Amino acid sequence: MVALNKKIKTHWYLIIILVIGIFITIPQIHHHITIIGADGLFHFNRIYDTAMQIKNHNFSYFIQLYGFSNSGRMVTSVYSPLITYIFGGILLICGSFYKFEIVTRFLFFILSGLSMNYALKMGKVKNQFMIQLVCIMYAFSPAVIRWDAAQNFTSIGAMLIPLVVGCGMRMVNNKDEPINWVQLGTIMAVVVQTHLATAIQSVFLLVIYAIIALIINRASRKKLLKNGIYAVLLCISLSLNVVAGMFELYNGNYIVPIVKFDFVDGKGIYNILQIFSGKWVNLFFILAVSSTLLFFFKKISLAMKVTGFLSLTLFLCSTTIIIDWPTIMHDSAVFSSLLQFPARLVGPATVLALITVASIGDFECTNFFIKQIRNGLILVLLLFLVVNMRSNFRYNRSASHNVLVSKSTTIPYIGRDPKTLKHITYLMKQPLNEQDINYITKSTSDYMPANHSIDNSVYWDYNNKIIQPTKNKNYKKEVAQHKIIVTWKGNGTYDNPPVAYYKNNHFKLNGLPVIPRSSGGIIKVPKVKGKIGKNVMEVTYTPKKVSVMMLWIAMLSWISIVFYAFIRLFRQVKRSFLFSN
Template sequence: MKKKILNKEYFVAIVILTIISLVIVSPQIYKKSIILGSDVMFHFNRFYEISKQIDSGNFNYFQSIYGFNSSGRIINAFYGWDFSFIMGLLLSVVKTWTKFQIISSFACSFIAGINMYSLCKYVKLSNKVSILGSILYMSSAAVAFYPISQAFNSWGAAFLPLLFIPAVKAINNPEHPINIVGLATTVSVLLSVHMMTLIIGLMAIVPFYLYSLIKTKAKLRWIGQMFLAMGLAVLLSANSIIGFLDPYLSNNILQPFHLQQMSGDIVKFLPVRNDLHNIGLVYTVIFIFAISMILLNWEKSYLEEKFFIVIGGLFLVLSSGLLPWDELPNSISVLKTFQFPHRFDIVSYVLLILGFSIIIERISIKQNTESKTVVHSLVVILCFMSVMNVNAFMNSQSWIWQGNDPAASGNNKANLRIENPNLIRKAFKSSDLTKGLNAIVKGTPDYLPIPSNSGNDSIYSNNPYEKYIEQFVDNPLKVKKTITNDSELKLEWNNTSNNEKEVLLPIVIYNHSTVKINGQEVNAKMVKKTDLGALIVRNKKGKNEAVVGYRPILNIKIMFALKLVGIALSIIYLFRKSWFDTDLIKKRKQTIHL
């Protein structure tokens, strides 16, 4: 009977969260619009690359052989190949940018809601409060800015609540504090989805595990199980780890641009709508209420509540102007890698909404039916305001698509290759996905190989965005690009002059690249390249040919084999644990019966 009730609760939650996700994306569905945010073309190229590889059967883990102008640059290996594959597969199925964007936006909202619901249920909240907490989270700026502007950190936010489930167990279960499979699996998923979210999330769960280690009596067992979790995470992420480290460690890789004044990207507490730079009225009320309730009732509060509020509050401070963000990175240079301070509030949204939900639950338990209804109704009002804020945002973005500047949702104006708004819409609506990719072309130099004696500052001081366009997009050399049977890039061009002059080819060369020029294999470390890694060769008279591939130090197939071993070990461990727990329950029942 209890199992049926639980199933009914989950069914109700799924239905409600599905409806909320549909409400969030409904303006885009009605208007059949495409929201062209600032980073949309970068991610569209990522997913087109995988989609085209799936359709053609030409698989290349490292090089971009279809997307990014078939430049051979490494993108998906840096940004998480596994999740890119899922998104590329979706694109292969739906075949249009409109359907892809609507479905992926719905999925981001729904997955965030389900994962937050799972966290709420894990801390034993009622179904009603768990659903309300999930709605608040999935409609927050942390999640909603993927549907609103295709900000990819929202996908990290969608999975982040799962990271706190094993963290909560660590402080609440001193006898068995380490959830080996739960921790390893969540770390592996987040590593593939959004690495920066994983790094911030790991920073947030460190206090949970430090407390757990201090409190446990079996410290050696704790350490052993933590190493097992770390080992399993490495197995599950083997391809992601090698895919990132191989090009990163063997080249001098250009880092994303570091802001000189980071205070422009803090979060503020203004009584306006909730967005990436404003907590907004609804969430300011929720956060301050949750923090003040726990601090004012510190002695009566449970341990996990204190953790949620203190850590959530600290990350809120980190993301705000309460810290000197223009001066602090000069003393702690590693902070520059985070780029935008507002990224830290992703932890606050998870933990402070969770803390708020626990407080609402506790208040409700102490009230009679009528008072409980009032409390829940007030939270429903907050949920309504938050969801409708996102719906209004989506409505505005969808209207932009229908206006005179369809690309105005992001900073795309300078990168338009088509000026006529009707032609822009037609390009992105075409069944030929490349027409949309060619309508807006951005010169994004992030993670390109640069000379070993160069630094980020020197490269960015010479406008690498413009150089990228010149070298890889608008390269004057007439080059024909094809894919070989080994899924490598083949470039062919003719030298009609009598001079064997040097030419710049629109292909990126890394130190582990394989390079053949006119049939002769050459060392990738010895070839001549531009500051952005474009190949420079001396061409002969007549027909010329260059074939470029990539050979990592460890075969990526072996890494996938290790991933499969990790998956198999996880399944075996969970099966054995389930069998052991079931057997233990049976023995206890027999003992009680006797």
């Protein structure tokens, strides 16, 4: 009973998170609306596809059979595969996108709080009030809340960043055991399976902490390097399915890249002077961290100093004060594709800032001025929580009224009038079916095969070659075991069935194997000469043997890790039971 009371006392923030979460979600629940943000339709298609794979026991890892208008696109195998299959299971249980959105929203609130709690524990923060406050704040920070507003996977990555920072701080704080290689390797693998841009940021953070640990702790250098190598090997083993997806996608294919941002007008770059645009939050974090480092520098640990300076560096790097982002993004394809926009750095910067400021609760202050600085920071944190909670409520109310935020959404035949929105709301609350995912579509062309090398997305060509031919019912599609079947009425001339044409696709036309030509234009779809009357084309995908082998190694590695975790949990429960008796 004592242990239970202690657990409740140290985790009351989870109850507060649920209460605030209910308050923020009231507009959506009241209107029974599925909020469809800028990235919603793109990710809903991926999640719907995995849900249908699970439901029909018809698994297709490398291409999507059910989503994206049954076009056989290759997306999930390179974009958060593990998380997308988990989401597919949740969607299947929920039965509708409306319920799915509510459930995942609260799930992320709780997981973000727990993730931050872990980081503060690794940072050796002891003041329970500050721990609880910062955990609540992070659960509703702009970095995390973007899933609710725009269904942005960056926010899911942000939810995991505290775990990465916790592992980094452990390298500096724990001189005897700086790295638990199973823990670190598994956490990084989960990040890779969630969001590659976040994984790259995480590697950068861990390298900084590792360098500091190697400098200050000579006695554990060998152990840190050895366990670090083990963690890397474990992460690679658990992530080979993503490597396999990348290999299949880019080997022998010209691929349409993700959309590029125009940085000339400052889009995608945090402007430190825009304090009246809602981005004042970032300036607040900069001032809070600067105050903490300035007034408590001698009191905070080395790991916390590193965390604070990293936070300030990332905040400043996301602006144009230090780096000329428009020039770099224009000249560097690597930066523009991996980072996409510098404002992404604000996510990890916020995590590092909150951890740094949380440390001030541990210090006894005899100096009156310093004490008032600390109390002032705590009060501002509380004020920030209240203001942010109100802002999130207002944003959700606005999003619930708007329903469709994306300008690239394609709605057939009718415009964005109240009748349309009411119909969309109705569809999204119904049990899962093709109609709700295909009625409204977004012409995002990311990862589609192209006929030649290009440097930007081509929404219009994807709309013309995939979306409109499918919506106009010129081609009928159905899904069979591991294949897509396209039927249409031909007149003996060449036709362009609206499916993707990757190198390892295989086609059968009217029962006979065929190697199609490539259609004209940018997006690559098959060009085949059918017969007069009904034509039937089967589309399958056959990956390379090395890709299949990598997929199996990754699956077996995850099974082993889950089994290992279960054994450890069983032993801990057994030990606790024996001690209690």
